[in-house]
Amino acid sequence: MSANVSVDYITHTFKGQPAPTLKDIALTIHPGEQVALIGRSGCGKSTLLHMLAGLLMPSEGCVHIRGHMVTRPSAKWNMMFQKPSLYPWMTVRRNAELGLLFAGHRDPARIDSLLELVGLADKAEANVQSLSGGQQQRVALARSLATSPELLLLDEPFSALDAFTRAALQDEVSRIARQAGLTLVIVTHDIDEAVAMADRVLIMAANPGRIAGEMAVELPAPRERASAEYSRAREQLMTTFDGLVGDGRSTAPQPAVATEEAQREAA
Amino acid sequence: MTVAEGTLPLAPEHRRAEAPARTRRAPAQPAAAQAGAQPVSATPPAGAAVVARSAGSWHTRTFRWPAVRAFLLSTVAYPAVGIAVLLALWWLGGWAIANNDDVATFAGFAPAPAFAALGELVASGDVWGTIYPSLYRIGMGLLWAFVIGVPVGVAIGLSSALREVTHVPFQFLRMISPLAWMPIAVLAFATWDGAIVFLITVAAVWPVLFSTAQGVRRIDPLWFKVARNLGADGWQMLRRVIMPAIGQDIFAGLRLAVGVAWIVLVPAEYLGVTSGLGYAINDARDTLEYDTLAAIVVVIGIIGFLLDGLCVSLIKRFSWRQAD
Numbered sequence: 001m002s003a004n005v006s007v008d009y010i011t012h013t014f015k016g017q018p019a020p021t022l023k024d025i026a027l028t029i030h031p032g033e034q035v036a037l038i039g040r041s042g043c044g045k046s047t048l049l050h051m052l053a054g055l056l057m058p059s060e061g062c063v064h065i066r067g068h069m070v071t072r073p074s075a076k077w078n079m080m081f082q083k084p085s086l087y088p089w090m091t092v093r094r095n096a097e098l099g100l101l102f103a104g105h106r107d108p109a110r111i112d113s114l115l116e117l118v119g120l121a122d123k124a125e126a127n128v129q130s131l132s133g134g135q136q137q138r139v140a141l142a143r144s145l146a147t148s149p150e151l152l153l154l155d156e157p158f159s160a161l162d163a164f165t166r167a168a169l170q171d172e173v174s175r176i177a178r179q180a181g182l183t184l185v186i187v188t189h190d191i192d193e194a195v196a197m198a199d200r201v202l203i204m205a206a207n208p209g210r211i212a213g214e215m216a217v218e219l220p221a222p223r224e225r226a227s228a229e230y231s232r233a234r235e236q237l238m239t240t241f242d243g244l245v246g247d248g249r250s251t252a253p254q255p256a257v258a259t260e261e262a263q264r265e266a267a
Numbered sequence: 268m269t270v271a272e273g274t275l276p277l278a279p280e281h282r283r284a285e286a287p288a289r290t291r292r293a294p295a296q297p298a299a300a301q302a303g304a305q306p307v308s309a310t311p312p313a314g315a316a317v318v319a320r321s322a323g324s325w326h327t328r329t330f331r332w333p334a335v336r337a338f339l340l341s342t343v344a345y346p347a348v349g350i351a352v353l354l355a356l357w358w359l360g361g362w363a364i365a366n367n368d369d370v371a372t373f374a375g376f377a378p379a380p381a382f383a384a385l386g387e388l389v390a391s392g393d394v395w396g397t398i399y400p401s402l403y404r405i406g407m408g409l410l411w412a413f414v415i416g417v418p419v420g421v422a423i424g425l426s427s428a429l430r431e432v433t434h435v436p437f438q439f440l441r442m443i444s445p446l447a448w449m450p451i452a453v454l455a456f457a458t459w460d461g462a463i464v465f466l467i468t469v470a471a472v473w474p475v476l477f478s479t480a481q482g483v484r485r486i487d488p489l490w491f492k493v494a495r496n497l498g499a500d501g502w503q504m505l506r507r508v509i510m511p512a513i514g515q516d517i518f519a520g521l522r523l524a525v526g527v528a529w530i531v532l533v534p535a536e537y538l539g540v541t542s543g544l545g546y547a548i549n550d551a552r553d554t555l556e557y558d559t560l561a562a563i564v565v566v567i568g569i570i571g572f573l574l575d576g577l578c579v580s581l582i583k584r585f586s587w588r589q590a591d
Contacts, residue, residue, distance in 0.1 A: 053496060055492060055495065055496065073495045073496045073498070074496075074498065075496070075497050075498040078496060078497070079492075079496050081489060081492075081493070083489055085487060085489040085490055085492075085493050087490065087507075087508065087511070087512075088587045088588070089511045089512070089514075089587035090511075098494075098497055098507070099497035099498060101503075101507070102494075102497050102498045102499045102500075102503050102507075103498055129587075143497070147497065147498070
């Protein structure tokens, strides 16, 4: 069973910052849904994800996962980062089973099948530093899945990979999540990634960070990137994004103006 | 379905049904994997002296003359040249002393008498009785430096507040010559051995402590985040993440500590004790046995060198950086 997530009016101001990074964020994510959070750098999308993971506490408001308030990190809602951040002194297998080791019940058979699932069965005893970036991210995926999470949070996990590896992993994670009925929240600034993976795309704007709008992506599960529907969805998302956040050409290089606009909006 | 059962991607029937391509691809991979892991075994380069056995097995080796040559140079030839230069300078010094009437009584310092005396020391077994107490004191001093330095180092590496609180006192204490503690050590400890171990500890604790703290501060913050996310408690974080991450830093600190400890040991053994290398040097001076004195100096150098080598191998053992 996977989780439904409800975010209740989160506002967050980092220490020493005058303006809130996130303001009045409210959203609901349904069990098994795959949601993308897109927005420019600095819109607070990653901050929001950290709050879902319990790695950061909001100054106001709270997050509930399956009715439980999130107060600390848990292996049940697991986060993957842009860097695979594997532990280089451990083998691939050891890295993958770390969550189980912390929980005190090792399960070698489960790790075997997970490593097979991510295509690294033959690398189980390898040094993680000998793996490619894509393979390392697969180990991180296996590690995240090992603790049977209900919710998988992805913080731009594929942005450091080459385009082919990225596309393959997007499809793979999406497929695995759908099979397991995992709820997936992916933070990205890549429109393609959002269209490739998400059922619903939340568009975030900055100053203060807020959800400006959303768009459903109604494409069948294995997304065919070459199809006309895919291109249409991509274009539609681009248009929606530009309409909500601006096309970036005028506002992005001038953050001061954006701030003034935001202040005027707030006033 | 409960959460515990939420392992759908792993249910075997699912896996087989959904990922046939992967299972089929798997058998083709080992060869490529092997080649990636052991570039040596892939293709024997032309014109090379090849000692190849069953291809793909882990013990397959390819010896190349340039590599062998580089190995011999770095492990035999270059050290030999260094030792030869040192011996030559020593011999020259001994020759100069022997030919100067003012200091001719010190001719025992020259290599030939020194090695003769060393031979006697080793043959009679006296040298072991001299080395053992010194090694014991060094060992105890380093052990205490380790026991104190590592936990304190981890603590100040983790807490910036603690780091700032301890900065002034630690830098102040660190700058005091360990030998300046000598009178206090003699008063505070019932035995001479205790006093010497204390002096060595005082000298050795700082490199261990600061190197440990530095290692902790260099840990990738994401490693903490990931471990917390995977459910690590404080103890597990320490055992599985922090300690393995800083193993090489700890032993790099210990290597520096061995250096200082070894320097402090000899003067510390000038204290009341009647055993050890420092005492032996003092004793040889008092009895005008300069050849024995020089022989002890050689022993000190050799042991120091071996201890350093031990530390280097520990650093390598605990190093996880692949470049090493």
